Every structure is written in C-alpha cells, then in structure tokens.
Amino acid sequence: MDIPFSRWHLAITERRSRRQFDLNRPIEPETLVALDTLCKQFRPFPHARSRLVTESGKGIFKGIVGSYGKIKDAPAFIAFIGDMNSPYVQEEVGYTGEGIILEATALGLNTCWVAGFFRPESVASLVEIDSKEQILAVTPVGYARKFESLEEKLMTGFGRTHKRLSISKLVTGMEIVKWPEWVRASLEAARLAPSAVNRQPWGFNVEDDGITVFGRTSGPEFNVSKRLDCGIAMLHIEVAALSSGVKGDWKLLEAPRVGRFCVINDNVK
Numbered sequence: 001m002d003i004p005f006s007r008w009h010l011a012i013t014e015r016r017s018r019r020q021f022d023l024n025r026p027i028e029p030e031t032l033v034a035l036d037t038l039c040k041q042f043r044p045f046p047h048a049r050s051r052l053v054t055e056s057g058k059g060i061f062k063g064i065v066g067s068y069g070k071i072k073d074a075p076a077f078i079a080f081i082g083d084m085n086s087p088y089v090q091e092e093v094g095y096t097g098e099g100i101i102l103e104a105t106a107l108g109l110n111t112c113w114v115a116g117f118f119r120p121e122s123v124a125s126l127v128e129i130d131s132k133e134q135i136l137a138v139t140p141v142g143y144a145r146k147f148e149s150l151e152e153k154l155m156t157g158f159g160r161t162h163k164r165l166s167i168s169k170l171v172t173g174m175e176i177v178k179w180p181e182w183v184r185a186s187l188e189a190a191r192l193a194p195s196a197v198n199r200q201p202w203g204f205n206v207e208d209d210g211i212t213v214f215g216r217t218s219g220p221e222f223n224v225s226k227r228l229d230c231g232i233a234m235l236h237i238e239v240a241a242l243s244s245g246v247k248g249d250w251k252l253l254e255a256p257r258v259g260r261f262c263v264i265n266d267n268v269k
C-alpha cells in the first residue's frame with residue numbers, strides 16, 4: 001500500500017508515548033476495523049507483520065522502573081511480529097510497527113512501543129505465530145486518560161523525557177548549509193522518532209542522492225535491538241521525504257550501517 005504521508009507526517013509531531021488509558025472510553029468499532037485493516041495491509045517487508053488484539057493486555061506488560069513499561073487499562077494491543085530468518089528483521093519490524101503507531105495516532109488513539117518489558121509468551125497465547133517468528137514488541141492502544149497521572153509524569157531515570165538530541169549531533173556527510181529541503185525535513189522527522197529508553201541510537205550520513213542510517217552508539221541493548229529503533233527512524237525519513245515530494249527506496253545494510261534511502265524521483269508532488 002502507498003504510505004499516507006500527509007496524515008503520518010502530522011502524526012509524527014503529535015505522537016507521544018502514553019501508558020495509562022481511560023477505562024470509560026472504549027475504542028469505537030469502526031476505528032478498530034480501520035486499525036485492523038491497516039495491520040493487514042501495511043506489510044512493506046515480507047518478514048514483518050502486525051496483529052491487533054481486542055482484549056486488554058493484562059498480564060502482558062511487566063512494568064519495571066517507576067512507571068516505565070507500566071501500562072494500565074488499555075482496551076486493546078497490537079503485537080509486532082518478525083520472521084527471524086530475515087537478517088534485517090529488527091529494522092523491518094521497527095519500520096512496519098511505526099506505520100501502525102502513526103496511523104493509530106492519526107485516528108486519535110494513544111500508544112506506547114514496549115519492547116523490553118513484556119511477556120512474549122502471554123502474547124503468543126493470544127496471537128498465532130509460526131516457529132520462525134518472534135513477537136519483538138507490542139503497543140497498548142486506546143484513549144489515554146485526559147491528564148497524565150503523577151505516576152506517568154514522574155518517570156524515574158529510564159526514558160524519562162521526550163527530549164531529543166540536536167540534529168548536529170547526529171549527522172555526518174554533506175554540510176548542513178547545502179542540504180536540500182527534503183533532507184532537512186526528513187532528518188527533523190527522524191530526530192522525533194521514539195526509541196527504547198529514549199536512547200536515540202541513530203546517526204545519519206547525508207549524501208548527494210540519499211541518506212544512510214547507521215548505529216551511532218554502543219553500549220547496553222536493554223534486551224531491545226537498536227536496529228529496531230533505527231527502523232522506526234527510517235519510516236520517519238521516508239514519510240517526510242514523500243511530504244517534500246521525494247520518493248526513494250530502502251536498501252538494508254549490514255551493521256554498523258542499517259539502511260540507505262536512495263532517491264528515485266524528487267518531483268512526485
């Protein structure tokens with residue numbers, strides 16, 4: 001399916017992780033159908049898929065430090081599933097899952113990627129997976145409580161803020177003053193991508209005809225591959241590029257690089 005780039009570009013700036021949901025506000029049936037349809041249709045890579053489960057995720061989310069991972073009262077959740085035979089499964093799941101998260105945001109719903117702190121075996125009892133597949137992450141979906149509770153606000157240490165690093169810390173390659181508009185928009189969108197414990201492990205090399213995403217940091221993985229985070233940033237790059245009239249293709253690469261967005265056509269509007 002084609003990426004609904006205007007809708008998702010707006011969602012990139014609107015999305016924020018929310019962990020506590022409004023028990024009194026169920027998701028409307030037509031919204032659930034729209035989300036379920038997207039989970040089935042948005043499959044840009046054969047080795048990554050998403051599955052909507054319309055039951056509360058009770059028992060699935062573990063919750064560890066402060067409110068980190070402590071998900072409350074979500075009426076539904078989505079499992080992000082990867083076929084582990086693909087060497088690029090992490091970034092494929094990150095890219096695919098973020099499409100679903102952005103559409104959920106555009107539908108007015110709230111979400112929170114959870115990759116480290118959930119029980120895959122509990123999810124697997126609700127979602128069919130085959131022997132090559134693993135559930136790499138989940139998100140609760142629903143309408144968040146109107147006001148963030150103190151618990152939600154007071155996140156200790158882990159993933160505490162929504163703050164992002166400045167672009168200049170993340171890029172190499174072409175000088176910033178020479179960037180075309182689409183590069184500026186794409187990297188600003190990539191910068192806003194969510195990542196586990198807000199670690200922002202990505203770097204970007206700007207070239208004449210594309211952008212290469214690479215792993216910028218070393219250090220603990222917290223049981224979540226940094227390539228999954230990078231896959232999320234890759235979708236943000238493509239969405240913003242399309243919004244700027246630039247179409248491209250991803251070539252997935254071996255570590256420490258993750259993928260290269262190669263411009264095919266810079267006049268698609």
Ligand SMILES: Cc1cc2nc3c(=O)[nH]c(=O)nc-3n(C[C@H](O)[C@H](O)[C@H](O)COP(=O)(O)O)c2cc1C
Binds near residue numbers: 070114137
């Ligand atoms: C791959 C991934 C895994 C995450 N895992 C968790 C988690 O286990 N528990 C949690 O509360 N938040 C989790 N988060 C949410 C991040 O902490 C959050 O995205 C980050 O702090 C940035 O905040 P924002 O999403 O509000 O912009 C995860 C995010 C990503 C992308």
